[in-house]
Amino acid sequence: MKRTIIVGTRQSQLALTQTGHVIRALEQICAEQDLPYNFEIKKIVTKGDKILDVTLSKVGGKGLFVKEIEQAMLDGEIDLAVHSMKDMPAELPEGLIIGAIPKREDPRDALISRNGLELSQLPQGARIGTSSLRRSSQLAANRPDFVLEPLRGNIDSRLRKLEDEGFDAIILAAAGLLRMGWEDRITSYLPPEICLPAVGQGALGIECRESDEAVKQLLSLYNDPDTAVTVTAERRFLNVLGGSCQVPIGAFAQLNPGSDKEAPAEMVLTGLVGSPDGKVILRQSMAGNDPLLLGEALAGKLIAKGANTILASTGE
Structure with a gap:
């Protein structure tokens, strides 16, 4: 007996296209691994979809495009959700996890x-x-x-x-x-030198319930380790700064594979905090191997350069 996995998504043309890509990839994995799953789409309208005449920074920022979808997952109405990673808040609701971050599209x-x-x-x-x-x-x-x-x-x-x-x-x-x-x-x-991307831009996040072992196992087969580790560094940077759409924040991490294949690849993370008018731009790059430590360290560097002043003045 096949289980039908309900996939939640926004109903925009782009969201449905992205969800279609994900479902086709998961169907391919199921065929190769002989896994007993079907997939069905459930469209969900989010607050961000309803409010189109006000800038994001004035209506709450991060989470505008995910909260209703996450609630549907917590209520058992859907089993997984396809999000644009740049729309995801730095912290997820208790009981939900990112089960997979597939290979990133162009982040620029x-x-x-x-x-x-x-x-x-x-x-x-x-x-x-x-x-x-x-x-x-x-x-x-x-x-x-x-x-x-x-x-x-x-x-x-x-x-x-x-x-x-x-x-x-x-x-x-x-x-x-x-x-x-x-x-x-x-x-x-x-180029990132002119416009540093948003945290997670170009990546998708596939969210599921932490308690759903079957879906977690399936999504683990879809996860791209290189994308996951770089996006993790970017999201940790954002989390430490406590940023939202009310503050200009960007981050982009890239892997530099080492010559020793046994050693973890070094990562270069670039982060930015700016004033909304562009008169103050704080930007810094750091290299490291641990995505969480690197994100924390880079956030600390920008805080030391005065990022907290910008965060406090624009977050009021």
């Missing part, structure tokens, strides 16, 4: 401009749409002349607003565009 931000101009080619005073304080802070630091305006909505509606509302360009996560097959819309990729 992407520029989509109306006239095919790259960032450096955009004219003085160009209107840029972005839903993220992290992006607007770094763009303001790079190009103080830009007029940065909030841009909410699903990925397809934001692309429409580029044309309909007179923006010169908008900034979106490259991963969503690539998963949708819309890479032809990307004018250019913003």
Whole structure:
């Protein structure tokens, strides 16, 4: 007798596309391992999906796109959930865990401009749409002349607003565009030196109940160790800072494989805390092997440089 695993997801086009990718990958694993599972999608509307006329920083930040889904899992209505990792709060509700972090898509931000101009080619005073304080802070630091305006909505509606509302360009996560097959819309990729990604950007988090041993075992076969360890470092950095969508915070970790294959690969983690206006940008990189210790240490470095002042002033 096959068990039907109910998969919870937001109902946006991107969320459903991502969930479809995950289910197909899990079905392939089940076929290879002869595991007795079927999968069924349950669409769930989150608070973040309902509030589209206010910037994320003004309506509560992290957790806006996951709380209702997590409650459905705790209530037994669904068995696992597919999230964009960058939407996940640093701490999960008791009883829930991230069972798998599959291989990461491109973590960078992407520029989509109306006239095919790259960032450096955009004219003085160009209107840029972005839903993220992290992006607007770094763009303001790079190009103080830009007029940065909030841009909410699903990925397809934001692309429409580029044309309909007179923006010169908008900034979106490259991963969503690539998963949708819309890479032809990307004018250019913003390097992390100009726009450091959000914590976990480009990665998916597959969440499940800690008590569900069968689902945990299945998800362990889908987990990508390299992605998991780098995202863990980024999330630990965020957790120590206690950051939310009300504060411009970015982090990106990369593995540098050592010559000794028996030794753990060294990781380089870069973190950033900025003021919303981009006038203060604190940025630091550190290397290490332990993701939790590295995330903590880097957060400590930025706190020592004054990050707490920014966190306190913008978190009020």
